[in-house]
Amino acid sequence: MAIFTAAAVQMCSGTTIAENIAAMETLVREAASRGATYVQTPEMTGALVRDRPALRAMLRTEAEDLVAQAGQRLAGELGITLHIGSTAIALDDISENGKVANRAFLFGPDGARIATYDKIHMFDVDLDRGESWRESATYQPGEKSVVATLQFATLGVAVCYDLRFPQLFQAQALAGAEVLTVPAAFTRQTGEAHWHVLLRSRAIENGAFVIAAAQSGRHQDGRETFGHSMIIDPWGAILAEATSGEPQVITAEIDTAKVADARKKIPNLRNARAFEVARIGGQGQAQAAE
Template identity: 45%
Template sequence: MQIHLLQLNSQGEPSHNLSRIRERLSPLAAATTPQLVILPEACLHMASGNWAAQAEVEGGPWQTALAQLAGELGLYLLAGTLPVQAEDGRAYAASLLYGPQGQLLGRYDKIHLFDARVGDGQRYRESRDTCPGEQAVVIDTPFGRLGLAVCYDVRFPALFQRLAEAGAELIALPSAFTQKTGQAHWQVLVRARAIETQCFVLAANQWGQHADGRRTWGQSMVVDPWGRLLAQQNEGEGLISVKLDPQLISQARAAIPVQQHQRAIDAALLIPNKTEGA
C-alpha cells in the first residue's frame, strides 16, 4: 500500500495553497499502482478570520478543484478539511475523500472542536464558527478500511475505539496542531491511538507560521499498529511516502487481541462508595 502525507505551510489565499499542493503532488501522476494522499487540516483555508465566512455549499468550487486534482493525477486524495456551510450559519470542517476519477467516496465532519487557551498568545474557539459533526466514518478503499478523524479528535480515544469497532485498519488524521501543544503531546497521542486501535495512523500536519500569526508543529508521521514510527517529517513542507504492510495489522491483533477482550464497564463502579452515616 503506497501512502503519502503532505506537510504544508498553508497561508491565507486558497489559490496559492492549491498551487503548492499541485506542485508537490504532480510527480505522483506517473505511478502505476494505487496511491493515497493525506492533506493536512485547513489545507486551502489556513487564514485569519471566520471559518464560516470562507464556507461554500456542498460541492462548491474549492471542493471541485481538489476533486479534479485527484482525477488529473489518478490518485485517492483526502482533502484535509474544507469549510462547508451548515444550516445554523456556521461551517463544518469537512474531511473529503476523492477517488482517482475525481468521485467523492466519503465525508467526515470534525466532531471535537478546539476551544482552548494553550498559552501561545492565540485564543482558539472553533465552536464559534464551526459546526460539529455527529457521525464516525469508515470508508472501504483499496488500501483497507479507512477511518477518518481530524486534529483535536486525537485527544478523544472513544472516537478511535468506535472506528476500530467499525473495522478500521487505517486512520487518517489531518491536523493543524499548535506548536505549543504539538511539542508536548503530538507524538505520544498519535502513537497511543495507533497502539489502542491496532491500526496504521496517518497523521498529516500543518507546519510553521501562518497568516493569522499562529504557529503549527509539523512532524507529520505514519505510525504502525504496534506503535512504531515508520516515517516522519519534522519541519518544512514536504511529502512523506511509505509502503504499508497490511500483515502488521493482523500480527498486532493476534499478539494482543484487545478488541476481543473489550468489556463493558458498569458506570456504578465509577461511583465511590459512601461511608455509612456520612
C-alpha cells in the same frame, strides 16, 4: 490484505485559497510521482484564517468549493485516492452568523467522491501564554464518524482535535478500520507536548496504521503549527516523519497484513469488557457511578 504506498503532505497554508490550492497540487503531484496511491493533505488545506469575517467572506458551499473541485480533478487525473484533510465549507445559511463545516473529502482514482466527514470535536481550549481557541464559535460539529472501505484498505476518518478522543478511533477499529487518519493543524504548544505520544497511542491501542498530514510553520494569520507529519505502523513504530518544518511529502509502505498480526498478538479490542465504576463516598462506602 494489500500493500500500497501512502503519502502525507505537509503544508503551511496561508489566507489565499488559490495559492494554497497551487501548493497542494504541487505536493500531491510529487507524492503521486513517488508511487503513492493514497495521498492525504492536512486540516484546513484551503486556508488558515483566524479572522471570522474574513473567513466568512471566502466561504463557498460544497458544490462550489474550489479546494474540493481541485481535489476531485487531481484524484482522477493522477489515478490516486486523494484525502483532503479538511477545508472550511459553508453550510446552508451563508450569513454573518451561519455555521461552517470543517469538512474532509475522500476522492477515488476515478475522481468520484467516496465520502465526506465533518470534524466532530471542537477545539475550545485555553492554553498557557494566553493562547485561546473557540472553534465552536464558527464551526458546526459533525455527528457521524466515517469508515470507508477502499480497494486497498478500510480507512477511519478524523480531524485534528478528534485525536484526543480515543473512543472515536476504537469505534472505527471495531468497525473494521485498518488505517486511522488524523490530518491536523496542531498548535506548536500542544504539538510539542502531545503530538507524538497521542498518534502512537492511537496506533498501538487499535493495532492500526495511523497517517497524519500536518500544517507546519508560522502562518499568515499569525498562528504557528507544529508540523511533524507522520505515518505510524500498528506496533507504534514511526515509519516516516517530516522532521523539518518545511512543506514536503513523506511516504511509507502500508502492508495491511500487519494489522491482523498486531491484533492477533494483542487482542485488546476483543478482550475489552463492560464494567461499572465504583465511586467511594465521603464515609468510605463504595457506590455505583450514576
